[in-house]
Amino acid sequence: MIAKLTGIVDSTGTDWLILDVNGVGYLLSCSNRTLSRLAVGERASLVVETFIREERIVLHGFADQGEREWFKLLTTIQGVGARLALSILGILDPDQLTRAIASQDKTALIRADGVGPKVAARILNELKDKVGNLALGPAATSAPAGKGAPAGVPGASPALADAVSALVNLGYGRSEAFGAVVAAGRVLGDDAGVSDLIRQGLKELSQ
Secondary structure: OOOEEEEEEEEEOOOEEEEEEOOEEEEEEOOHHHHHOOOOOOEEEEEEEEEEOOOOEEEEEEOOHHHHHHHHHHOOOOOOOHHHHHHHHHHOOHHHHHHHHHOOOHHHHOOOOOOOHHHHHHHHHHHHHHHHHHHHHHHEOOOOEOOOEOOOOOOEOHHHHHHHHHHHHOOOOHHHHHHHHHHHHHHHOOOOOHHHHHHHHHHHHHO
């Protein structure tokens, strides 16, 4: 099982690269995000996920461990294969993907090539409990999702979720608004009201 490769980038394509490791060329499927960080002729070290199929061995390369872990998580979902997972990771880094799922931002996911509304909804539904509190951090409360917290922001306090909705109504993207309000909550503390969160959230967005 290959878990990591270090060598010289020999050549690249739209979704692949060949890594020369001591004279042996390894073909790896990669996201656009990983490919954008590499250049032909430069030395690179990639984390690898190995898929063993009946007819061949497929290697997927990642710039960091976080991207690899998200790839493994995404491919556990029905209808999300390696190609779709790499497509999603090509437009959203691990932090952005965490926020998109925690805020139930379907629009962010369907920006990825091949991801339609049904697949996006399935990803959000199956992963929301796994990333909700992780993304919220100290802004989360002990109130269970659905009991006091508006739908669509798992584990969030009512004030935080209402502030996110307010910024979305002002025209900001859901993930963008979510990240700003969570940052505002960290600055203001758990007792911050909706208006304060909106005001501080707008400051975060303006930076």
